[in-house]
Amino acid sequence: MQIQEKIAVVGGGSWATALVKILSENGAEVNWWLRSPEDVAHLQQYAHNPRYLSGVRFDLDYVKPSTDLAETVAKADWVILAVPAAFVQQALTPLAQDAFKGKTLVSAVKGMIPVQNILITDYLGEQYGVPAEHQCVIAGPCHAEEVALEKQSYLTIGSHDIVRAEQFCRLLRNRYVKANPLDDIDGVEYCAVLKNIIALACGIAHGLNYGDNFQAVMVSNAMTEIEDFLHAIMPLPRNLTGSAYLGDLLVTAYSQFSRNRTFGNMIGRGYTVKSAQFEMNMVAEGYYAVQSIYELNKRLQVDMPITTAVYHILYERFSPALEIDILKDKFK
Structure with a gap:
């Protein structure tokens, strides 16, 4: 299935790796930001993440690893955040406040911004002006390790904009992943x-x-x-x-x-x-x-x-x- 969508994935952990697998195998161009230059070099040479789900091999015609966050985000229509909640602010620091303008933000983060005690979607709205209707949230039940093994998995995409949620569901669906939209994002x-x-x-x-x-x-x-x-x-x-x-x-x-x-x-x-x-x-x-x-x-x-x-x-x-x-x- 050739989707021809341009997606940025921010994060180098197991859930980010699983999402890159799903999206790239569905034909999307995935610009993948990882913090470590060594991990990016390893991916570019060996086509797998050395730290997480290392058995997953990527087609580098579709997956473009990079340490340049601003460039990675700029290339994409959809931006998926898949870093721990405690490090979201630090990870996004290099970006300008209008970096997400016109893009859809998808949170794959299962936490809250510490100290401020606010949801990731609220933080993106307050800090970067991302409208609520331009945001989605990925929910399970789904573990990255089972995605890597291609076991039957289910995802729910929450959004205030149910049409946008359904659009993202289509990017995820394959023979072992079912995805459904839901309007209860909060x-x-x-x-x-x-x-x-x-x-x-x-x-x-x-x-x-x-x-x-x-x-x-x-x-x-x-x-x-x-x-x-x-x-x-x-x-x-x-x-x-x-x-x-x-x-x-x-x-x-x-x-x-x-x-x-x-x-x-x-x-x-x-x-x-x-x-x-x-x-x-x-x-x-x-x-x-x-x-x-x-x-x-x-x-x-x-x-x-x-x-x-x-x-x-x-x-x-x-x-x-x-x-x-x-x-x-x-x-x-």
Whole structure:
């Protein structure tokens, strides 16, 4: 399928790599920004990412790696952000404020801007003047590792402009990826943030030797927590059993590929935050997200026991065993 679209992908991690695979194999020209000159040189010579999903080979007639962010963005009609939320501001610093004018921005980021505690889409609107209707959000349930293996995967594209969301869905669909549009961009984006926090809690419980029975109860209680938060911050009629909500939560809470679950598991087994981050050498978005949600909830006053427990463990160094023990009595 020859799409002949020009797309920029910003980021060199596993999810960026998976998206480049999907888009380039569908015939799009993908201008791919990576921070490391060594990684760009490796891609140009060997046609694979040396750090992530290294088994994926790229057709360099379609994939153009570069360290020049401004040039990469300038060439594209669609710009996909796929860097950790904590580094979005730093990554975009070289760009002029009008760099995204006339382009569609697609966030593949599953987090929030720290300190400001705002969604990526809100940041792009405030900092770069990107209209809300020119933005989309990629939601799961989908892990990059399964995309690399070409296992059946599902994506939801959220946008205020449902036509634009459908256009991007067409760029993604292939024999193993199904993509559907949704007009609840804010709910999808907040849910993507919250599910990482829940996955941390599930990992912590697993690290403390709690079993599947307890995790199932935690996830079911988490849906109430997510629903209450979404209603407080962005009230809309939503079916939270949909794949962009419940589905994304389940895959993040249970999958062997979930870095948030892995990070939480290490904390439950006794690792410090720094030692877990060092050993993983990957960013668990939930670590930063829980602080943002906790701060936002000081104003909203939603009952969020799982989020509060994770915040206490990661930021106030409360005992993981004690916090999970307290949660036991709050669950129904």
